[in-house]
Amino acid sequence: MKKKSNRVTITQVAEKSKVTIGTVSHVINGTAPISPEVTARVQKVIEELNYIPNMTARSLRSKKSKQVGFLVPNLNNSFYPRILSTFINHAFEHEFIVQIFGYEYSVEKELQVMNNLSSNSVDIVIIINGMGDEAGINRLLDMHKKVILADRFSDMKGVNCIFFDNNQAILEAVALMKSKGYRKIGFISEPLTFTNIQERFAGFQAALSACGYAFAEDDVFICGGFQLDALVNGYHYMSNILEKRDKKHLPDAFIATSDLLAIGTIRALREHGYQVPGDFGIISFDNIEISSFVNPRLTTIEQNQTDMGTELFHLVQAISENKNVSDKIILPQKLIIRDSC
């Protein structure tokens, strides 16, 4: 009849240690000065019983959960999993639990998730990218959740932002194109919905004029459709363009807003008989792992995903300890020169 190996509770520990549950709680949390003897006794019992505090009870009472909600656009572009990967490792190390949600680039779904999250146990919510979700963010704030916006700029008060500097490296990129003799530079991009993409577009225009190139609306290519699959989209999009415009009427170099987009684009280019970087040079953003394993190896503007993950966690940690942190954290980008330009 001793089959029911149910969970050990603090009460059992208290009884076996001949103290009250309050005391046990104190030795566990260090919330009161307990004598060395009692401390040792209690700890011994904890060991013996293999007692682990019930997180649910703990957070019900303390209103703190060490749980963070992590909201990503999706998990297919390896950019996000890389950030997440680093983050969850730090989190585990420090006993934070991370709940994961994907909003699939949909505002509606993003809002739904936020609504959901506002009634749930997390006390910090991280949103990567996202837009048009201010109502949701305010809701979260009302419920006393902390919110962190990543890879995104915002002026909302009460939220922390962490994002890449989208202006510096693109200047180097355009300068590189110039030095390689490319005549005209186009911009091939995902829809300009997220602030990071908007910034890149602005940075692109600035770099163009800084390097003496003219900006032509005609050479901006916004690759529509779902953002779910940049790889496939980039491929179809460029294939389409090549059906309609020949090389003469196209830029001979492109800044692409993501590596995946670039890889898709390059495949389309090659299938139409063009060489990269011979006929067209391409520099993209991200530096995901595969970038150095495709042909040609991508020249790309790195946004260090590991750094982002780590910084994000530091932020979470600081916030949950009520430490003072800067509202805005800016991470550098870095031009990685390989073969595509």
Added chain:
Amino acid sequence: MKKKSNRVTITQVAEKSKVTIGTVSHVINGTAPISPEVTARVQKVIEELNYIPNMTARSLRSKKSKQVGFLVPNLNNSFYPRILSTFINHAFEHEFIVQIFGYEYSVEKELQVMNNLSSNSVDIVIIINGMGDEAGINRLLDMHKKVILADRFSDMKGVNCIFFDNNQAILEAVALMKSKGYRKIGFISEPLTFTNIQERFAGFQAALSACGYAFAEDDVFICGGFQLDALVNGYHYMSNILEKRDKKHLPDAFIATSDLLAIGTIRALREHGYQVPGDFGIISFDNIEISSFVNPRLTTIEQNQTDMGTELFHLVQAISENKNVSDKIILPQKLIIRDSC
């Protein structure tokens, strides 16, 4: 002084509805026959107050949480995020919350995570791959958690398994190599720690003899080192081999246990001046998205990640509703013929 927009509780709803909290609970959960009038009144108040039940309190009391722990090797190989992606979407749809953990191919860490999980609020734990963790699984079972093993076979009782049929497609793959005239087939693999890899190795040997090839221990290449980065590992590993053995002493075709491994391998091959599929044919496993965008496009054995994610969720759903489900679910693999062989 009405600033503290704190969360609405069931007590407030009860007071405003002039009933007791028990009654409110019953109308929310349908756990007792409440009169239409009272039901309507309570629901109206719930609307007005925008009341959302506190999940923490609810699960403390009911010992059910609709939370599932999802344990993956890591998030860098896009195989896992793809499964996860599908899973979290289904989960969200049905109001399940998923906590994510990465064990980074380390048994120790896997055990740590499990230990952690056993004291936490999840009631179902999904483990993808993993090994040597039977103690952890039993611990989970002791704590009355359900456990699901994915992409892995096990005979442990009380756990559900869902995995791919690792025997059929590889036979087709080897037959294809035969028909293309490849003379000798090697096996380039990650360490044989996981059951899926072991099965592939067995399937490989069976396929070899079925197609009239001889098996040579010498042509089995186990790519050691960390499994974290198959791409980089495959590259270094094959580079090394090519330093020591020339084409004559090597198989002219390879079965690789993952696409990433194959992509790394192919780069090494090409850097040494070899053509794929001219000099060497390669067929790998997974069919991750990038597989059709690298050069050459990979001929690969698809393991449908979306299907795995979906099936996994169905399993979770069935288990959490105490429905009867088969202990073992087998998913088919499928040979996708492209250019690498």
Added chain:
DNA sequence: TTGAAAGCGGTACCAG
């Protein structure tokens, strides 16, 4: 059909 009350397993406050 509804009310009353006992906890779930902890934390935190107050006494002594």
Added chain:
DNA sequence: CTGGTACCGCTTTCAA
């Protein structure tokens, strides 16, 4: 330093 105890917000008997 340690004990006692009132909750956290909800579910779940048990009575009425």
